[in-house]
Amino acid sequence: MSAAGDVNPTTTPAPWRIQIEGGAEFTLAADEDTLLRGALRAGVPWPYECSVGGCGACRFDVLDGLMQTLWEAAPGLSERERKRGKRLACQSRPGGDCRVKVRLDPPAAGAMASRPPVRRMATLLARRPVTPDMDEFCFQLPEGDAGEFIAGQYALLYPPELGSPRAYSMANVPSERGSNPTVWRFVIRQVPGGVGSGLLFGLTPGAQLPIDGPYGHGHLQPGTRDVVCIAGGSGLGPMLSVARGVLAEPGTRRVHFFLGLRTQAELSAVKELDGLDPARLRLHTVLSSPSAEAPWVGPTGFVHEEAERTLAQPLAAHDFYFAGPPRMVEAVQEMLMLRHRVPFEQIHFDRFI
Numbered sequence: 001m002s003a004a005g006d007v008n009p010t011t012t013p014a015p016w017r018i019q020i021e022g023g024a025e026f027t028l029a030a031d032e033d034t035l036l037r038g039a040l041r042a043g044v045p046w047p048y049e050c051s052v053g054g055c056g057a058c059r060f061d062v063l064d065g066l067m068q069t070l071w072e073a074a075p076g077l078s079e080r081e082r083k084r085g086k087r088l089a090c091q092s093r094p095g096g097d098c099r100v101k102v103r104l105d106p107p108a109a110g111a112m113a114s115r116p117p118v119r120r121m122a123t124l125l126a127r128r129p130v131t132p133d134m135d136e137f138c139f140q141l142p143e144g145d146a147g148e149f150i151a152g153q154y155a156l157l158y159p160p161e162l163g164s165p166r167a168y169s170m171a172n173v174p175s176e177r178g179s180n181p182t183v184w185r186f187v188i189r190q191v192p193g194g195v196g197s198g199l200l201f202g203l204t205p206g207a208q209l210p211i212d213g214p215y216g217h218g219h220l221q222p223g224t225r226d227v228v229c230i231a232g233g234s235g236l237g238p239m240l241s242v243a244r245g246v247l248a249e250p251g252t253r254r255v256h257f258f259l260g261l262r263t264q265a266e267l268s269a270v271k272e273l274d275g276l277d278p279a280r281l282r283l284h285t286v287l288s289s290p291s292a293e294a295p296w297v298g299p300t301g302f303v304h305e306e307a308e309r310t311l312a313q314p315l316a317a318h319d320f321y322f323a324g325p326p327r328m329v330e331a332v333q334e335m336l337m338l339r340h341r342v343p344f345e346q347i348h349f350d351r352f353i
């Protein structure tokens with residue numbers, strides 16, 4: 001076998017054998033697009049968070065074999081790490097049999113073994129506006145595909161003609177599969193200048209798209225404490241899923257839902273919570289930049305500050321779920337972990353990198 005390197009030729013026919021230093025070994029199918037996704041599909045508990053090159057959680061070393069890097073400038077690695085030969089499994093594709101070094105993540109094994117991600121062709125059934133720049137996209141999965149996931153997980157959508165997928169969180173709950181056909185719903189924001197979201201907003205009903213999932217660890221956990229959901233912008237999607245998941249349980253835990261929007265123009269998003277049991281869900285809507293030209297008597301500022309102001313103390317009496325832009329996620333983490341000493345196992349989040 002050749003020395004570890006960045007070259008791309010195929011030296012042995014796929015499927016390839018991937019050996020992890022210290023024991024585990026798995027086979028990577030010929031049509032697998034990355035090392036990470038192949039490992040997860042094989043039930044290997046490879047550490048990861050975002051699946052799209054942003055977080056660095058999936059970093060590893062190549063000890064032997066050929067490995068192609070898909071996105072050289074992925075922000076999940078620093079220049080120093082790149083120089084030291086580190087790689088991201090979600091941005092690497094083997095070119096033959098390989099030997100690699102990574103510290104596996106055994107706690108993730110259980111969830112993955114019962115629901116390994118599946119890549120399938122989905123059909124866009126419907127699209128409707130949620131706010132001026134966010135739409136709900138409803139995708140139908142193929143006949144017989146149960147589309148199992150845990151509330152709060154995400155999927156990878158492959159926008160047409162774009163080589164790399166983008167991550168979007170399901171906004172519904174898996175029990176909606178009782179309806180026929182199985183659907184996955186996503187609340188997607190059209191990012192100004194964003195390549196992937198721009199292509200998705202060009203889709204019309206009937207369009208077909210590869211969708212791979214479920215992924216993610218920031219999902220709903222069983223428990224008895226009341227749940228706090230903090231959603232920043234398009235973080236609304238996964239928080240709706242978590243809230244729906246809690247309310248679908250027979251238990252009595254309640255949901256404190258904090259929805260952070262920018263201006264009154266986005267208040268139409270509030271309608272997404274219509275129909276959720278008001279006896280068990282309390283909604284707090286916060287505007288960060290309300291316009292002086294339209295009425296607003298509710299709270300203003302950062303959404304997590306409103307949560308800190310209004311929740312009963314100690315905050316550790318609740319389980320926390322949050323999703324949104326990286327700056328919001330960091331601010332919530334700091335509030336919970338540093339200022340309020342909420343135990344790590346009560347904190348579940350997705351950073352929209």
Ligand SMILES: Cc1cc2nc3c(=O)[nH]c(=O)nc-3n(C[C@H](O)[C@H](O)[C@H](O)COP(=O)(O)OP(=O)(O)OC[C@H]3O[C@@H](n4cnc5c(N)ncnc54)[C@H](O)[C@@H]3O)c2cc1C
Nearest residue numbers: 050071164167168169188189194195196197234237352353
């Ligand atoms: C776990 C998770 C869940 C998310 N859930 C949602 C959601 O429910 N709703 C929502 O609106 N947004 C969500 N996002 C954000 C979403 O994935 C996109 O980042 C966002 O839509 C902007 O994508 P874009 O292509 O329009 O923008 P761009 O600025 O063009 O690209 C944004 C991201 O795409 C990836 N990327 C860029 N270039 C490359 C490349 N050459 N190769 C590979 N990858 C590249 C990077 O991750 C980059 O940060 C989520 C993100 C994550 C990580």
Ligand code: FES
Nearest residue numbers: 051055056076090
């Ligand atoms: S999982 Fe690979 S960089 Fe986030």
